Amino acid sequence: MRPEDPGIAEPAERPPEGSEFPDQVGTEGAMGTSAQELPRGWDRSADRDKDPAVIPDLAEVDVPDELRAEIEGYMSRYPDRRSASIPALHAAQRVHGWCSPEAISQVAAVMRVTPGYLSSVASFYDQLNEDPVGRNHVYVCTSVACHLVNAKAVYEALASAGHDLEDTEIREFECLGACDMAPMASIDGRYVGPLDTDDAREIVAALKENRDVLPGRGLTDRGFELPWAQRGADPPARPDGPPTPPDTHRA
Numbered sequence: 001m002r003p004e005d006p007g008i009a010e011p012a013e014r015p016p017e018g019s020e021f022p023d024q025v026g027t028e029g030a031m032g033t034s035a036q037e038l039p040r041g042w043d044r045s046a047d048r049d050k051d052p053a054v055i056p057d058l059a060e061v062d063v064p065d066e067l068r069a070e071i072e073g074y075m076s077r078y079p080d081r082r083s084a085s086i087p088a089l090h091a092a093q094r095v096h097g098w099c100s101p102e103a104i105s106q107v108a109a110v111m112r113v114t115p116g117y118l119s120s121v122a123s124f125y126d127q128l129n130e131d132p133v134g135r136n137h138v139y140v141c142t143s144v145a146c147h148l149v150n151a152k153a154v155y156e157a158l159a160s161a162g163h164d165l166e167d168t169e170i171r172e173f174e175c176l177g178a179c180d181m182a183p184m185a186s187i188d189g190r191y192v193g194p195l196d197t198d199d200a201r202e203i204v205a206a207l208k209e210n211r212d213v214l215p216g217r218g219l220t221d222r223g224f225e226l227p228w229a230q231r232g233a234d235p236p237a238r239p240d241g242p243p244t245p246p247d248t249h250r251a
Contacts (some may be wrong), residue, residue, distance in 0.1 A: 153182035
């Protein structure tokens with residue numbers, strides 16, 4: 001077929017030399033998102049003039065003995081020590097409250113990797129925090145199963161009751177994998193539920209007073225049983241009307 005034949009598509013017109021493609025970051029970033037909304041560092045090119053990455057010397061980094069032992073224990077479980085990065089960073093986050101530069105330097109020294117490598121892990125995973133958000137974490141699941149029983153209302157009640165909680169992060173979570181106890185939340189890693197808006201004040205009070213949150217209603221609590229699993233109980237009724245839509249935001 002000749003180029004002028006209608007069966008041959010015209011080649012796409014290339015942008016002028018030096019101009020940005022639509023998916024590059026300029027005044028508008030990927031998918032039309034402004035650069036200010038993108039994750040930190042996404043639009044920065046590599047600095048080729050920087051000194052090479054250096055693994056911190058363990059002899060020069062002050063690492064708490066218990067943290068060092070915990071990280072080394074994780075490393076011993078894997079043939080490649082880098083596979084222990086996530087649990088090691090979680091361990092440091094429990095000590096420092098977040099993955100601070102000091103925390104990352106301590107983990108890097110024990111694991112014999114660069115801080116930049118660990119930062120790439122911490123910046124990717126949602127439950128590793130590169131900024132201080134609080135040592136206590138209340139994650140309210142607002143994914144499909146919980147959404148259908150008005151988990152959004154539970155989240156809003158908790159956020160309102162706990163607006164003055166110190167050192168605590170309260171936020172929605174996409175899915176915590178405990179659909180049979182919906183609506184539910186993870187409170188410092190402990191799954192509690194089913195919840196309703198009336199539980200919000202008691203949860204916040206327990207966090208303020210540093211006592212157990214809803215004892216007996218945690219998934220791992222001795223004798224825990226879902227209310228509708230008890231003999232003679234029925235599953236919870238679906239609330240009247242459509243559920244409140246969860247917030248949508250970039251991951």
